[in-house]
Amino acid sequence: MERIPILRMGNYLLVTIQVDMHDKLALTLQDDLTNRISEVNAKGVLIDISSLEIVDSFIGRTLANIASMARILDAETVVVGMQPAVAITLVELGMSLPGIRTALNVESGMEFLRQTVMAYEGSDDAIGDSRED
Amino acid sequence: MSKLLETMRQSRESILQDWLTRLKSAVQRRDLISERDLVSQASEMVATLVDVPPGTTFEDFNSPAWQPLKAMLASLSVSRAMAGFTPSETAIFVLSLKPSLFGTARQQRGSDAEELYSDLLTINEFVDRLALHTTDSYIHGRDQVIVRQQEEMLELSTPVVTLWDGIVALPLIGTLDSARTQVVMESLLEAIVQTNSRFAIIDITGVPTVDTLVAQHLLKTITAARLMGAECILSGIRPQIAQTIVHLGINLQDVTTKSRLADAFRLALERSGRKVVRTENAVDRNAATQRGQ
Numbered sequence: 001m002e003r004i005p006i007l008r009m010g011n012y013l014l015v016t017i018q019v020d021m022h023d024k025l026a027l028t029l030q031d032d033l034t035n036r037i038s039e040v041n042a043k044g045v046l047i048d049i050s051s052l053e054i055v056d057s058f059i060g061r062t063l064a065n066i067a068s069m070a071r072i073l074d075a076e077t078v079v080v081g082m083q084p085a086v087a088i089t090l091v092e093l094g095m096s097l098p099g100i101r102t103a104l105n106v107e108s109g110m111e112f113l114r115q116t117v118m119a120y121e122g123s124d125d126a127i128g129d130s131r132e133d
Numbered sequence: 134m135s136k137l138l139e140t141m142r143q144s145r146e147s148i149l150q151d152w153l154t155r156l157k158s159a160v161q162r163r164d165l166i167s168e169r170d171l172v173s174q175a176s177e178m179v180a181t182l183v184d185v186p187p188g189t190t191f192e193d194f195n196s197p198a199w200q201p202l203k204a205m206l207a208s209l210s211v212s213r214a215m216a217g218f219t220p221s222e223t224a225i226f227v228l229s230l231k232p233s234l235f236g237t238a239r240q241q242r243g244s245d246a247e248e249l250y251s252d253l254l255t256i257n258e259f260v261d262r263l264a265l266h267t268t269d270s271y272i273h274g275r276d277q278v279i280v281r282q283q284e285e286m287l288e289l290s291t292p293v294v295t296l297w298d299g300i301v302a303l304p305l306i307g308t309l310d311s312a313r314t315q316v317v318m319e320s321l322l323e324a325i326v327q328t329n330s331r332f333a334i335i336d337i338t339g340v341p342t343v344d345t346l347v348a349q350h351l352l353k354t355i356t357a358a359r360l361m362g363a364e365c366i367l368s369g370i371r372p373q374i375a376q377t378i379v380h381l382g383i384n385l386q387d388v389t390t391k392s393r394l395a396d397a398f399r400l401a402l403e404r405s406g407r408k409v410v411r412t413e414n415a416v417d418r419n420a421a422t423q424r425g426q
Contacts, residue, residue, distance in 0.1 A: 080362060084322030087357035096356040103362035104329055 004029045006036050011043040012113055013075075014106075018051045026062040033066055037073045044113035045070050048106055050081030060095040067100045076116050077101060080109035137191070137252055140241045141234065142183040149179045151233040159229050165216045174209060178230075181205050191259040203266055210267045211274035223271050227264040231257065291317045293324035300332045300401045301325065302394065306339030314350035321354060325363045332401035333358050336394045338369030348383040355388055364389070364404070368397035 002025060007014040013036055015029070037045065047063070049055075067077040078101040090097065103109035141148060153175055157168075181202045189198040206227065213223045234256045242249040286307075296302050303321050307313075325333055335351065337343070343351075355365040368391045370378070378385060391397040402409060 079360075082361045084319060084326060084357070084361065087322060087360040088318060088353075090360055091353045091357045097360060100360075102360055104325070104331060105362075108331065108362065 002028075003032065006032055008036075008040055008042070011041075011117060012110070013037065013040070013042045013045045014048070015045065016048040016051070020054060021052060021059045023058050026059050030062055030066050030069070034069050034073060037070055037075050042075045043117040045075050045077045046106065046109050046113060047077065047079045048081050048109075049079060049086070050083065050105070052086060053083060055086045055089055057093050057095060060090050060093065060097065064095075064097050064099055067097075071099075076113060078103050078109045078112055081105055137238060137241065137255070138183065138185065138189065141237050144237050144240070145179055145183050148183075148233045148237055149176055151236060152179065152230050155229045155232060156226070159225055165218060166213075178202070178205060178209075191255045194259065194262050202263070206263060206267045207270035207273075210271040211277075214271050214274035214278065218271075220268055220271050224264045224268050227267050228260065230263075231260045234260065287313060287316060291320055293320055295324075295328055295330070296334070296398055297402065297405075297407075299328070299330045299405055300334070300398070301328055301330045302334040302336060302398070304336045304339065304394075308341060309347045309350060311346070311350070314347070314354070318350070318354045318357065322357060322361060325358060325361060331363055331405060332366065333363050334366045334368055334394065334397045334401060336369040336397070337367065337374070338371070338394070340374075343374045343377055345381050345383060348378060348381070348385075352383075352385075352388070364401075366391060366397040366400060368392065368394045 002019075004015060004017055004019070004025065007016075013033065015033065017029075019025070033045065036042070045066075047066070049063075063079060067079070070077040080103045082102065101112065103112050153172060156171060156175060185198045185202075189196060193199075209226075210223050213226075235253055238249060238252040238256060242252060291303060291305065291313075294302050294304070301321075301324050303317065303324075305317065309317070321333060321335075324330070335354070337351075340347070351367070355367070358365045366389045367385070370390060370392065389397075389400070391400060399409065
């Protein structure tokens with residue numbers, strides 16, 4: 001069965017969507033990704049959709065769902081590299097995806113994830129330390 | 134009635150001369166058209182008028198025999214519209230032919246008042262129709278000019294300027310309609326991708342009015358930019374427009390707004406971790422100029 005590969009890089013998961021998304025593929029990705037997040041205890045998820053040229057409302061909603069699910073599983077999601085045409089389509093469809101973090105490219109997306117997760121881990125460690133004390 | 138046309142064909146020279154005298158005495162914009170052009174246009178029209186196939190009548194305005202005359206008048210009025218003639222000036226050109234044709238009818242009918250009257254009615258109606266046709270063509274010509282200008286305006290519309298590495302600005306000028314906003318939105322988003330900009334400043338100082346539609350277009354653009362990972366700052370909102378926006382109940386809560394483009398630029402610099410400082414050199418140069426004075 002066709003699957004979108006999920007790469008692990010330390011605490012982060014990288015997903016690069018390079019084929020046309022159809023509904024089933026999106027749902028498979030949602031399953032795989034949530035399983036993977038809890039499996040490796042990921043802190044951040046980066047979804048690169050720069051090769052994605054067609055997006056419908058279902059794919060848009062699935063992306064938003066993935067972001068919400070990841071947040072519940074304690075991972076920050078950032079969607080990077082959305083094409084102008086895709087952005088216009090989503091806006092025209094009335095999907096402004098308020099819950100999704102976005103970045104221009106993989107580089108700035110990773111930078112964002114590092115910053116967020118670092119800030120978070122910093123406070124986490126502090127709590128951990130106080131507990132140990 | 135083709136007898137009338139026959140008479141005209143015979144006396145075409147006198148009709149042309151008579152008409153030209155009238156044309157020259159009537160207000161004809163000498164600054165827009167040379168006398169030679171006027172004469173050539175008039176003689177061409179008289180020739181097209183009288184040289185119709187036999188059996189053509191003035192009553193049958195829609196007959197194909199009159200097609201060359203109509204086509205000639207159409208191209209004439211379009212060229213006049215381009216040259217800057219008013220519609221009435223263009224119509225007068227045709228209408229001034231009437232008395233010359235009346236003269237021919239009078240010569241032919243002599244003192245037969247009944248016949249003359251019916252001839253005059255026919256000619257009158259025919260020339261009026263010609264004039265109306267000319268005016269229609271004139272308006273059509275003008276419409277084409279307007280359409281062309283609209284297209285040109287759409288094309289020159291909106292440059293996206295790079296203010297700094299990673300900061301682009303879009304100064305909007307003129308009224309925003311749906312077609313134009315689409316172009317604006319696309320060019321801004323393309324520019325964000327090309328220049329890899331994290332910040333986009335939309336300056337609406339040059340936008341005269343903002344209604345719900347324009348505001349909605351702006352919000353769409355801002356949302357689309359956000360989806361791509363860029364942040365939009367709206368600047369140049371004039372007091373009047375701020376009042377309108379609030380009265381219309383448009384929600385700009387989620388949008389960063391600044392009064393001036395400079396403030397928006399400063400904010401973008403700050404958010405990208407930059408700061409503008411005054412350097413010693415500039416102070417020195419100031420002091421030097423002051424000393425020079």
